[in-house]
Amino acid sequence: MSGEFELIDRITADLEVRDDVLLPVGDDAAVLRLSGDTVVTTDMLIENVHFKRQWSPARAVGRKAVAVNVSDVESMGARPSSVVVALAFPKDLDQAWVAEFEEGVKEECATAGVSLVGGDLSSAAIIAVCVTAIGDLEGRRPVTRSGANAGEVVAVCGRLGWSAGGLAVLQRGFRSPKELVAEHLTPTVPYGQGALASAAGATSMLDISDGLLADLGHLVERSDVGIDVETARVEIPEGVERVAAATGKPALGFVLAGGEDHALAATFRNEAVVPAGWTVVGSVNDSGKVTVDGVAWEGSTGWDHFG
Amino acid sequence: MSGEFELIDRITADLEVRDDVLLPVGDDAAVLRLSGDTVVTTDMLIENVHFKRQWSPARAVGRKAVAVNVSDVESMGARPSSVVVALAFPKDLDQAWVAEFEEGVKEECATAGVSLVGGDLSSAAIIAVCVTAIGDLEGRRPVTRSGANAGEVVAVCGRLGWSAGGLAVLQRGFRSPKELVAEHLTPTVPYGQGALASAAGATSMLDISDGLLADLGHLVERSDVGIDVETARVEIPEGVERVAAATGKPALGFVLAGGEDHALAATFRNEAVVPAGWTVVGSVNDSGKVTVDGVAWEGSTGWDHFG
Known part of the structure; x- marks a missing residue:
């Protein structure tokens, strides 16, 4: 050596x-x-x-x-x-x-x-x-977790569920769908989108690493708001559908609670200002909690190293 | 947990x-x-x-x-x-x-x-x-390893040899001299002295972590100069003398080549501008190497994780 x-x-x-x-x-x-x-x-x-x-x-x-x-x-x-x-x-x-x-x-x-x-x-x-x-920050103010307000929209940018799908594949001893495994090994971070979202007026933002719902929970807590995710607006990637079918787990679980996505979630005043490349998946309210189609999520929400 | x-x-x-x-x-x-x-x-x-x-x-x-x-x-x-x-x-x-x-x-x-x-x-x-x-940097220019010039003086600030002496004590299964052991476990960094030296016109500076001579070697290489250390100007702490006597190793070796000191070494145009709290230990020349009282050092010089 x-x-x-x-x-x-x-x-x-x-x-x-x-x-x-x-x-x-x-x-x-x-x-x-x-x-x-x-x-x-x-x-x-x-x-x-x-x-x-x-x-x-x-x-x-x-x-x-x-x-x-x-x-x-x-x-x-x-x-x-x-x-x-x-x-x-x-x-x-x-x-x-x-x-x-x-x-x-x-x-x-x-x-x-x-x-x-x-x-x-x-x-x-x-x-x-x-x-x-x-x-x-190039003269901009930081976009924190505490700036969301009821009435705003929640949007995401990046790949949700791919990493968790890839991990499930690896845990079963398989190597495909390859794109999910690759995403688990190296997340595709939407570089440049953070500054863009800030310039577009994002009121709050965070990295999705513990799973979308768990991380939106951090926004809710810090901003003292509630968030409802509308599943009809959440895209289920084809590879995730395949892993869900093979493992018998709900596809939505990978996307909403998978973890290690390293996508971005942000809130914007309204849908009109959301930048291209971002997908609106829900709205901010004053319920004090994260809901999915108006009700509590029954599945797991993110992971904890020492849990 | x-x-x-x-x-x-x-x-x-x-x-x-x-x-x-x-x-x-x-x-x-x-x-x-x-x-x-x-x-x-x-x-x-x-x-x-x-x-x-x-x-x-x-x-x-x-x-x-x-x-x-x-x-x-x-x-x-x-x-x-x-x-x-x-x-x-x-x-x-x-x-x-x-x-x-x-x-x-x-x-x-x-x-x-x-x-x-x-x-x-x-x-x-x-x-x-x-x-x-x-x-x-508060508007100051960084003080690098590459600014030393022949004719300048070399000064140090902090505790040299204490940490290596403490390590030698621990390795022999002892716990004293306590002040050396404590220094090995937590170095006493001369906080504030870096900015002071910069304001006083230090032409080059570095942290002594591999041992004084090894680190002065980095200065010599990066500044394309030579450095001579005068042992008559190097203080041998009393605790280091005791460890040297107990281990049969030369006290000067701990001070010049001990390592993990986390003291500072810097060069200054002349002795008059060296700040209080710093000790001049040598001079900058154009020999291209580090010498001790004009000759090459025969002992070890610093350590290497993968050597």
């Missing part, structure tokens, strides 16, 4: 950074010149908790670690700027794993439009990845 | 934040309003690699995780602003460990003058901590 400094040199040799990076990787810290307020969020991915090596190629782990963090920056209405990536792994891990992880990180950074500006390498008994993402 | 959301609620219940935090913990991301460029750095602490549970109380792990990151912000000449802390731990870990870790994080944040603005909790087979620290 090559030494820590050699490995860092290799990883950082061909890094390209955006104009807002004054000082890239290579010093004690990176320096960014942002035009507005600074958004910061962090998330860890742990082997055998968030991913399994036999299911997730290293490249997918690298991509997902960046994606799930940048998604949180998007949900504040900010432009994603940069990430720092800390990686710990066993000393006997195949070097190819680290190289592919690194490619995945760079690939997702390019897709998201962010610069990789720092990191840390360490040994550990398991693989642990921690990414922190920085965003630039 | 309480659920993830309950635990987060408990940790964030009594958080105080500084004026530069527009949006604290509780949304998808935190928002900071900095007055200058944004500094960002990240570091992981892994159980059985960076700390051992039988040596480090949870409080010390929490403090150290914050300290080593803020030290990197200091070394850019920035004012430390905020940290985000990701923690992964085994499901069966004693709840008291998490509570004490959390106290340590908050304690060190208070000492460093930074706000805890976000985090992530996860389960894992081992304890893994990842902290990202954010700094505000």
Whole structure:
């Protein structure tokens, strides 16, 4: 295994950074010149908790670690700027794993439009990845979870149910529908839509990571409102229908309560201002709870690491 | 074990934040309003690699995780602003460990003058901590590793050799000199000195984490200069003398090549501008290497995780 400094040199040799990076990787810290307020969020991915090596190629782990963090920056209405990536792994891990992880990180950074500006390498008994993402509000105010008002509409942007469908497939030992499995391994974050929604006047917004209903529950709590989701407006992807049929679970459950979607949910004053690419799925009321077609949801709602 | 959301609620219940935090913990991301460029750095602490549970109380792990990151912000000449802390731990870990870790994080944040603005909790087979620290350059230019010039002086601020001495003590199964062991478990970072050195005209600066000589080697390489350390100007702490006598290792080795000091080293145009609290230990020349009293150092120089 090559030494820590050699490995860092290799990883950082061909890094390209955006104009807002004054000082890239290579010093004690990176320096960014942002035009507005600074958004910061962090998330860890742990082997055998968030991913399994036999299911997730290293490249997918690298991509997902960046994606799930940048998604949180998007949900504040900010432009994603940069990430720092800390990686710990066993000393006997195949070097190819680290190289592919690194490619995945760079690939997702390019897709998201962010610069990789720092990191840390360490040994550990398991693989642990921690990414922190920085965003630039560019003069806009942050779009929080607490700005929703009764009478507004709820819209989503991104893929709901795909990731949970993919996980169900993997858990049964299968690999298809491939598009759902791929989505579970690396979510397709709707990059750029957070800033667009903010500019369109989104009153509240958040990243859907615990499942749509669970996360709308956070909006309801923080905004002191209620939300009703209309199932007639919720699209059920064809792949999710197939997984639902194969597993005997309701398709709607994957979409409403699946988790790890890393789509965006936001509220807007009315349907007319909702940007293209967003789908209205419900409305804000004053019931104090999340309902589905007017009644409480009977299925599960999201997941909890320590539940 | 309480659920993830309950635990987060408990940790964030009594958080105080500084004026530069527009949006604290509780949304998808935190928002900071900095007055200058944004500094960002990240570091992981892994159980059985960076700390051992039988040596480090949870409080010390929490403090150290914050300290080593803020030290990197200091070394850019920035004012430390905020940290985000990701923690992964085994499901069966004693709840008291998490509570004490959390106290340590908050304690060190208070000492460093930074706000805890976000985090992530996860389960894992081992304890893994990842902290990202954010700094505000407040209109100053970053002080990098590449600005040193021949003819300047090299000065240090902080405690050299204490941490390595403490580690040697622990490795032999002892607990004293207590002040060295304490320093190994939680380094005493010279908070505020980075910005002070920058204002005094420091031409280059870095955090001493791999050992003084190894880190000065980074300065030499990046600034394309040479550095000579004069041992007559290097203070040997009394505790380090005692450990050296007990272990039969040269005391100077702990101070020059110990590692994990988290002190600061900087170069200044001349001795007259070096701020109070800093000690001149050598000079910058054009030799292209680090020497000690004019000759190459024969002992070890720093450590490498994957060496």
